Amino acid sequence: MLGRSGFAGIFSETTTWKPRLKKGPAAAATTTLFCIIFITLTFMASVRIDTSLFSAYNSRNVTIRISEKHKKPTKKLEIPLNCSIRNQPQSCPTNYPTSFSPNDLDPSSTPVCPDYFRWIHEDLRPWKADGITRDMVEKANRTAHFRLVIFKGKAYIEKYKKSIQTRDAFTIWGILQLLRRYPGQVPDLELMFDCDDRPVIRSKNYRRANTTGPPPLFRYCGDKWTMDIVFPDWSFWGWAEINIKPWESLLKDLKEGNDRSKWMEREPYAYWKGNPFVSETRRDLLQCNLSDTQDWNARLYIQDWILESQQGYKKSDLASQCTHRYKIYIEGWAWSVSEKYILACDSVTLLVKPRYYDFFTRSLKPLHHYWPIRDDDKCRSIKFAVDWGNKHKKKAQAIGKAASGFIQEDLKMEYVYDYMFHMLNEYAGLLKFEPRIPEGAVELCSEIMTCSSANGLEKKFMLESLVKGPSVTSPCTMPPPYQPRVLGKFYRNNINIIRQVEKWGNISDSQI
Numbered sequence: 367m368l369g370r371s372g373f374a375g376i377f378s379e380t381t382t383w384k385p386r387l388k389k390g391p392a393a394a395a396t397t398t399l400f401c402i403i404f405i406t407l408t409f410m411a412s413v414r415i416d417t418s419l420f421s422a423y424n425s426r427n428v429t430i431r432i433s434e435k436h437k438k439p440t441k442k443l444e445i446p447l448n449c450s451i452r453n454q455p456q457s458c459p460t461n462y463p464t465s466f467s468p469n470d471l472d473p474s475s476t477p478v479c480p481d482y483f484r485w486i487h488e489d490l491r492p493w494k495a496d497g498i499t500r501d502m503v504e505k506a507n508r509t510a511h512f513r514l515v516i517f518k519g520k521a522y523i524e525k526y527k528k529s530i531q532t533r534d535a536f537t538i539w540g541i542l543q544l545l546r547r548y549p550g551q552v553p554d555l556e557l558m559f560d561c562d563d564r565p566v567i568r569s570k571n572y573r574r575a576n577t578t579g580p581p582p583l584f585r586y587c588g589d590k591w592t593m594d595i596v597f598p599d600w601s602f603w604g605w606a607e608i609n610i611k612p613w614e615s616l617l618k619d620l621k622e623g624n625d626r627s628k629w630m631e632r633e634p635y636a637y638w639k640g641n642p643f644v645s646e647t648r649r650d651l652l653q654c655n656l657s658d659t660q661d662w663n664a665r666l667y668i669q670d671w672i673l674e675s676q677q678g679y680k681k682s683d684l685a686s687q688c689t690h691r692y693k694i695y696i697e698g699w700a701w702s703v704s705e706k707y708i709l710a711c712d713s714v715t716l717l718v719k720p721r722y723y724d725f726f727t728r729s730l731k732p733l734h735h736y737w738p739i740r741d742d743d744k745c746r747s748i749k750f751a752v753d754w755g756n757k758h759k760k761k762a763q764a765i766g767k768a769a770s771g772f773i774q775e776d777l778k779m780e781y782v783y784d785y786m787f788h789m790l791n792e793y794a795g796l797l798k799f800e801p802r803i804p805e806g807a808v809e810l811c812s813e814i815m816t817c818s819s820a821n822g823l824e825k826k827f828m829l830e831s832l833v834k835g836p837s838v839t840s841p842c843t844m845p846p847p848y849q850p851r852v853l854g855k856f857y858r859n860n861i862n863i864i865r866q867v868e869k870w871g872n873i874s875d876s877q878i
């Protein structure tokens with residue numbers, strides 16, 4: 367399961383330039399890396415219980431005034447966890463602020479969210495006309511791991527079954543951090559969450575006008591045959607089992623790694639490292655590895671997580687895996703969380719035609735953010751891409767930069783929270799019933815999850831990704847939905863570009 371993670375199936379739009387085809391590709395090897403790697407532990411014991419800070423806010427009904435009518439913005443409020451004294455049962459704080467007034471009260475000063483937020487409208491479209499009934503939500507419990515209820519700013523979980531690894535715990539942790547970041551701003555709601563890989567709500571079962579609407583089910587990825595609602599995956603708060611730390615600090619490491627290793631000085635091949643045993647297509651990829659008789663410009667490695675864990679993950683440090691000019695992304699059992707790590711590298715991402723998408727991948731554009739690779743002729747496709755890039759270094763570097771820029775800017779942690787915020791707000795707006803706390807649900811808060819229960823890396827990652835206090839800025843402004851024509855054009859453009867690249871590959875072949 368380590369090798370799984372996802373990617374999106376549909377690409378985007380126009381490209382800014384077209385590579386010119388040169389004849390006669392040179393041989394080279396590609397290596398791709400499916401790196402799920404990890405990084406050293408910079409444990410920041412930043413979360414201490416600081417009672418003095420907290421004592422100013424201990425009335426029951428607190429409003430934070432961050433700015434007093436246009437005057438100097440007040441500094442950011444930090445509210446540490448309030449862990450109870452040893453041997454006393456841990457409870458959730460009753461004095462966390464329940465509302466906030468950010469610095470930027472003028473809405474025109476908040477930036478518009480990145481383009482991929484527009485897919486929130488698309489993902490919720492099936493319920494736009496008639497809304498979501500309680501019955502529809504209940505039906506989504508068939509595969510769900512838990513029901514999340516947000517009621518008066520607090521989170522309650524009704525757990526149905528255990529998820530793989532700590533996916534459920536870190537997903538819930540992420541939602542609790544969202545509530546710390548925007549207290550009182552997330553409306554009451556009930557939703558079902560499925561932590562498994564593959565989407566399950568088949569569109570074709572809900573096409574007839576007289577069937578009940580589809581059950582709204584949240585998960586990490588979707589594809590074009592299903593209607594599951596995509597939501598950021600657990601790895602943004604850390605993946606304890608394989609030592610991948612929370613996204614915010616990992617992003618910094620990746621940036622530093624890029625500054626250390628310039629594109630021109632990197633190996634001129636395509637790199638991939640991952641678990642090939644999760645899917646047929648990955649096993650197939652291994653045939654493209656360098657051998658005595660052929661060189662497809664690929665350098666492929668199997669990730670041995672057991673060995674890595676014994677060696678303290680020294681070789682799986684993500685930030686030190688940006689050593690090749692090209693990195694291959696290939697889906698595993700479904701989408702793969704590795705995609706963001708690969709795109710962040712400054713290398714050209716060679717993206718093997720994906721089936722799945724996650725919340726941000728649908729706005730990636732072929733030839734702008736990545737180079738499309740055929741799934742039915744991987745080796746030749748990879749070799750062509752690497753030869754092309756090594757001949758057109760400027761353009762190749764621009765693709766790498768566009769992708770890492772997208773990841774660093776549009777996918778920074780603030781936007782991940784804003785995506786969750788807007789998704790949950792739009793979703794809650796569709797509910798046709800009054801959310802309530804079900805019997806058997808328990809209140810969860812950051813204190814309950816960390817003070818005495820979590821341990822080891824899990825606890826460390828949670829404390830590291832703890833939201834320190836309410837945001838001093840408002841969430842970004844939600845962009846409007848795509849016009850249907852624009853969306854249609856967007857799909858067609860992407861398909862055309864991908865076809866064009868396949869054609870180039872064919873032409874050059876005939877000239878070998």
Ligand SMILES: *[C@@H]1O[C@H](CO)[C@@H](O)[C@H](O)[C@H]1NC(C)=O
Binds near residue numbers: 421
């Ligand atoms: C921490 O929580 C306890 C109750 O569990 C409360 O009595 C105490 O005042 C809280 N401490 C702070 C600093 O808010």
Ligand SMILES: *[C@@H]1O[C@H](CO)[C@@H](O)[C@H](O)[C@H]1NC(C)=O
Binds near residue numbers: 426427
């Ligand atoms: C909180 O304060 C508001 C306005 O001051 C008031 O209307 C509301 O009833 C208070 N809520 C509680 C729980 O005290």
Ligand SMILES: *[C@@H]1O[C@H](CO)[C@@H](O)[C@H](O)[C@H]1NC(C)=O
Binds near residue numbers: 507
């Ligand atoms: C799902 O909901 C139905 C109806 O509300 C209930 O009968 C069933 O037990 C629930 N299933 C699970 C797994 O909770």
Ligand SMILES: *[C@@H]1O[C@H](CO)[C@@H](O)[C@H](O)[C@H]1NC(C)=O
Binds near residue numbers: 574577
């Ligand atoms: C739905 O409509 C079709 C034909 O329009 C009909 O055959 C079918 O019985 C209807 N199903 C339900 C559940 O009403």
Ligand SMILES: *[C@@H]1O[C@H](CO)[C@@H](O)[C@H](O)[C@H]1NC(C)=O
Binds near residue numbers: 652655656657666668
């Ligand atoms: C691919 O080839 C390289 C170089 O020969 C080798 O080190 C590596 O182990 C090979 N990978 C696989 C998965 O066989």
Ligand SMILES: *[C@@H]1O[C@H](CO)[C@@H](O)[C@H](O)[C@H]1NC(C)=O
Binds near residue numbers: 869
């Ligand atoms: C490329 O060639 C393959 C067979 O060699 C063919 O199946 C495919 O349709 C061609 N693609 C394009 C875009 O011409």
